[in-house]
Amino acid sequence: MDYIMNVIRDKKSEVVMFSSTAIALYGYDQGMMSLINTNYDYLDTMGIGEDDPLVGIIVSVYYLGCAVGAVLASYLGDIRGRKPSIFVCLAVTALGNLLMFIAGLRFSTGARSLMLVGRIVMGLGVGGIDAVIPTYSSELNEEGGRGKALAQEFQANIFGLNMAFAINLAVTNGLGKENQWAWRIPIVAMQVYPVLLLSFIYRLPESPRWFIFHDKEDDARTALVEIYGEDEASVKVEQLQKAHEEETSHSIGYSDMLFPSGKQFHETMITVMGQVNQALTGYGAVSVYGPQIFQLLGFDVSTSEYLTQGNYISYFFLMTFAWLLIERVGRRFLMVTGAFGIAICFGVLTVLGGLAQNDTRFGIPNLAVSIPGSIVLYVATGLFGIGWLAQVWLIPTEIYPSTSRAQGAAVSVVIWGLANFAVTLLTPIGFNNLNYWLFLVFTVTNLFAGWWTWAYSPETGGRSFEDNQAFFADSKEHNTWLVSRVNKGEFRHLPRGKNGDGVEEEQQPLLAADGA
Secondary structure, three states: OHHHHHHHHOHHHHHHHHHHHHHHHHHHHHHHHHHHOOOHHHHHHHOOOOOOOHHHHHHHHHHHHHHHHHHHHHHHHHHOOHHHHHHHHHHHHHHHHHHHHHOOOOOOOOHHHHHHHHHHHHHHHHHHHHHHHHHHHHOOOEHHHHHHHHHHHHHHHHHHHHHHHHHHHHHHHHHOOOOOHHHHHHHHHOOHHHHHHHHHHHHOOOOHHHHHHOOOHHHHHHHHHHHHOHHHHHHHHHHHHHHHHHHHOOOOOHHHHHOOOOOOHHHHHHHHHHHHHHHHOOHHHHHHOHHHHHHHOOOOHHHHHHHHHHHHHHHHHHOHHHHHHOOOOOHHHHHHHHHHHHHHHHHHHHHHHHHHHOHHHHOOOHHHHHHHHHHHHHHHHHHHHHHOOOHHHHHHHHHOOHHHHHHHHHHHHHHHHHHHHHHHHHHHHHHHHHHHHHHHHHHHHHHHHHHHHHHHOOOOOOOOHHHHHHHHHHHHHHOOOOHHHOHHHHHHOOOOOOOOOOOOHHHOEOOOOOOO
8 A cells, every 4th residue: 555655646657647637638528529419409409410510510620729729838838837838728628618518508599609619618728738748748757668658648548538438328328319418417527637637736846847948947956856856856957957958959949840941840740740640540530420430330329339439448458559569669660550450441341331331232141241340440449549649649759859849749739630620520521421431531541641651750769859860860961751761761660679668868767968
């Protein structure tokens, strides 16, 4: 018991638990809307039909809010500190969630408008959390385990997804799809996340890196004592000051990121395409419209809902392989193999979906198609978690200097928001018009994602910030972005003879002077 209490009281453990819970909040929204979209009272209150494009619009505007919130929270995090930015984002998330809950509660007039406002406001908060939390967590984590730590935190994202869908499923079965509380309860239950996090945030230290960046050496020392103890604090302060001096020369602004002439444009394109390719894997469609996909495979509504929950549970446990493998085989390997594996799965689903929709015509027993289709969809979901869920959030923290890491995270969230806005908006339209051929679309997009990552995305694991910058410098010198032609192809894999846990630089704390 004493050991457990010491772990709980350890500041680094508290940061991981806090970050994991915050990321679970983001996962909760994905699972929350899955069954709300099929609730008859919800559709009636919003004044929309089941196949109305407005169903997708209400879901997708949330991601526009995320895109804006990421930029605002990044700016606030740089000016006022990581903790104040996180606090504001949590408060905004709680407000947006309450607006969604009360939409049409007494009067149906204006319900849809209030729901849209609530979705956007909640997106502002969650987008800010998604931008600041990975930065804050990475600045307080051991560098050798940064990939593993972030993968573990994103496993909490899947826990939030499971929690939301389980609550949805329970109240839907208990109250029925005609009952308004079957969709309002899952919404208001989300309040447990921001309330819990807001009540706990005071226990966490501010980022010592942020203090040093703002010339607050005494505050940085106090934070380091809180994290590491008195004996190590003085050494860490000196390391941070040295790292700050070295990284100041790498400081960049948005203009350096967003224009081809900018000195960090290459890094930004890798960040941008990482998020675009993640959206192209199609998982946004699977997470938000899971029951509809199982219905395409031939299951009835009720069975599809239970199978969706099973898919999310499988997803949660398969995600364990992500943090077991990410430092051993690298980010790039998991992303490339994951994309090509998902492409194969969606190709198979195209065939099975076609057979399921024409089973009577071909005289095929329904379960002979739907059961293999479900297994393939479970595999595809697991491959996404292992190969793509955490990596695209991790890479920006490894290629940008800490002085610009928040801006890099903001760019990542903006693209994530815009890409998922497009996917969640177009998916219901695709279901209504393309039917099972939508799977073929995702087959092609996954092939593109895998090819682009193989061709242009370097392996950033097992290397310090300076090591990763050598890739971009050599790329510029040889006027090519192809990984195979930069530095003799060394960035196609982890450093030779060493995995992500074995590189000397990776054993140093992220607070140390190596500048990663």
